[in-house]
Amino acid sequence: MAALLCVSRMWRTGSWRLLCPVAVGQICSRGVKSIPSAPGVPSSFQDSPQPAEDLPCVSLLERIYRMTFQGFHNRIHELQIYEKQRYGFIYRDGKNTVCVNTAKLVEEVLRNEDKFPNRGDMSLWKEYRDIRGYGYGPFTEDNEKWYNLKAVLNKRMLHPRDAAQYGDTLNDIVTDFIRRMYYLRQCSPTGDLVTNMANELYHFALEAIASILLQTRLGCLEKEVPTDTQDFINAISKMFSNGPLVFFMPKWSRTLLPFWGRYIAGWDGIFSFATKLIDKKMEFIKQRLDNNQDVEGEYLTYLLSNKQISLKDVYGSIPELLLAGVDTTSNTLTWTLHLLSMNPQCQDKLYKEVSTLVPAGHIPSAEEVTQMPYLRAVIKESLRMYPVVPLNGRVVAEKDVIIGGYQFSKNTAFTFSHYAISHDEDTFPEPSTFKPERWLRDGHDRPNAFGTIPFGFGVRGCLGRWIAELEMYLFLFRLIRHFEIKPHPTMGELKCVSRTILVPDKSISLNFLDRGS
Numbered sequence: 003m004a005a006l007l008c009v010s011r012m013w014r015t016g017s018w019r020l021l022c023p024v025a026v027g028q029i030c031s032r033g034v035k036s037i038p039s040a041p042g043v044p045s046s047f048q049d050s051p052q053p054a055e056d057l058p059c060v061s062l063l064e065r066i067y068r069m070t071f072q073g074f075h076n077r078i079h080e081l082q083i084y085e086k087q088r089y090g091f092i093y094r095d096g097k098n099t100v101c102v103n104t105a106k107l108v109e110e111v112l113r114n115e116d117k118f119p120n121r122g123d124m125s126l127w128k129e130y131r132d133i134r135g136y137g138y139g140p141f142t143e144d145n146e147k148w149y150n151l152k153a154v155l156n157k158r159m160l161h162p163r164d165a166a167q168y169g170d171t172l173n174d175i176v177t178d179f180i181r182r183m184y185y186l187r188q189c190s191p192t193g194d195l196v197t198n199m200a201n202e203l204y205h206f207a208l209e210a211i212a213s214i215l216l217q218t219r220l221g222c223l224e225k226e227v228p229t230d231t232q233d234f235i236n237a238i239s240k241m242f243s244n245g246p247l248v249f250f251m252p253k254w255s256r257t258l259l260p261f262w263g264r265y266i267a268g269w270d271g272i273f274s275f276a277t278k279l280i281d282k283k284m285e286f287i288k289q290r291l292d293n294n295q296d297v298e299g300e301y302l303t304y305l306l307s308n309k310q311i312s313l314k315d316v317y318g319s320i321p322e323l324l325l326a327g328v329d330t331t332s333n334t335l336t337w338t339l340h341l342l343s344m345n346p347q348c349q350d351k352l353y354k355e356v357s358t359l360v361p362a363g364h365i366p367s368a369e370e371v372t373q374m375p376y377l378r379a380v381i382k383e384s385l386r387m388y389p390v391v392p393l394n395g396r397v398v399a400e401k402d403v404i405i406g407g408y409q410f411s412k413n414t415a416f417t418f419s420h421y422a423i424s425h426d427e428d429t430f431p432e433p434s435t436f437k438p439e440r441w442l443r444d445g446h447d448r449p450n451a452f453g454t455i456p457f458g459f460g461v462r463g464c465l466g467r468w469i470a471e472l473e474m475y476l477f478l479f480r481l482i483r484h485f486e487i488k489p490h491p492t493m494g495e496l497k498c499v500s501r502t503i504l505v506p507d508k509s510i511s512l513n514f515l516d517r518g519s
């Protein structure tokens with residue numbers, strides 16, 4: 003899902019559009035000549051706002067050159083830092099798109115967001131739903147309809163106390179994951195190695211979100227993943243890998259090139275999998291009602307028995323929620339384990355916290371894990387260093403706004419360079435160092451809250467934030483309790499690449515030394 007946010011944004015802001023012939027007419031004539039006299043100093047301190055046309059501007063040709071010849075196409079996060087150094091804190095990027103890359107400017111935009119905030123163009127996702135007659139979900143719906151839909155979807159997710167009710171479900175999945183880790187270690191030549199951690203964590207995240215949303219176990223953590231579950235995983239990958247290609251190919255090419263067909267097939271796989279599971283739950287509810295039995299259950303049962311949401315919307319929303327909850331959580335955990343393996347002192351501190359605050363052998367509750375400051379700080383710092391959604395934004399549609407001392411007309415799209423912002427030395431001294439301590443409330447000033455907003459902001463913010471956090475805390479608590487994590491000696495340096503979300507550039511192997519607990 004995070005992938006979608008970035009793709010649609012990059013496409014709209016020109017990073018994808020740059021490959022469309024029609025976009026050539028948008029080449030900016032001002033180039034970089036108009037960099038503010040002091041690049042990097044937001045001009046909000048000036049008396050009267052300057053016109054947006056005075057901003058530095060990235061031309062289309064420059065973008066093409068950088069993406070292709072300089073190889074930034076899969077290093078969008080590095081491009082953010084490069085452009086920040088070159089153009090300053092705020093610059094134009096395309097015709098009506100403005101890129102901001104300081105915490106303060108992001109805050110200014112978000113404080114001005116519309117009543118029904120909008121991230122940008124979702125037409126390609128909508129197109130699939132229109133073709134097949136499916137309803138829209140929280141990502142694709144807009145305006146008042148989005149607001150009403152989200153109000154219903156939010157109800158069992160909005161607060162940490164809502165998420166806490168899923169603690170037992172998540173703990174069961176963590177138990178299965180730990181069992182699987184023992185099994186995988188056993189199969190390795192050294193008896194403690196697990197290869198391709200990202201893949202294991204993907205299965206964990208999918209099992210977790212499906213259990214919460216659908217009250218169904220998919221079998222992702224079994225020795226053999228069931229065929230229909232594997233088909234679903236393949237369908238997600240097909241949709242995501244072909245989506246960007248479809249975005250920038252002209253419509254007439256859809257019948258000639260294979261991407262559109264694969265993109266649709268990907269969605270078909272996702273929707274048919276979710277539809278089958280929802281149908282099954284519907285049947286179960288119906289049988290209970292026919293027998294005059296109470297209908298109790300968690301998320302899906304709540305949605306299906308809620309009169310404020312139509313069945314069409316339930317069928318449209320569940321696939322989007324499933325997608326949103328998998329690659330985001332799994333990649334955050336991948337980065338976290340990597341960072342802990344590289345920073346043994348932090349790992350020791352974490353182990354000390356989890357082993358002293360909760361008695362040995364005790365499975366922690368949701369309340370217990372959310373009260374562990376270092377555990378929370380580890381996740382927060384991992385998300386700062388590797389924000390899985392490195393790029394996001396808002397279209398300010400309702401009014402003219404002044405941002406950074408510049409005047410913008412309504413309907414201006416702002417993009418937020420979250421990776422560059424969360425690596426800003428002024429906000430985060432030693433930004434490339436993993437320091438969970440910076441998040442502890444121990445008398446120090448904590449960094450600007452808008453320096454890292456990995457779950458977004460406000461009413462359009464992440465619906466699954468509390469679920470995701472709880473899932474990651476319960477997971478990390480138990481894993482660290484069981485194992486000391488070490489990088490495999492052959493790993494070498496790990497870099498990140500932006501395959502729309504931030505992922506490691508190679509497969510991660512880790513050694514898990516049994517702590518004997």
Ligand code: HEM
Nearest residue numbers: 140326327330331391456457458459462463464465466470
């Ligand atoms: C580490 C895990 C996660 C991260 C970092 C993350 C991040 C984000 C971000 C940045 C946004 C955009 C927010 C904005 O524009 O202000 C978002 C939206 C969303 N996320 Fe998450 N997410 C995570 C997990 C989840 C999970 C587990 C779910 C599933 C329940 C979920 C469901 C959603 C939905 C439905 C939206 C769209 C909300 C809307 O448009 O109103 N996310 N997420």
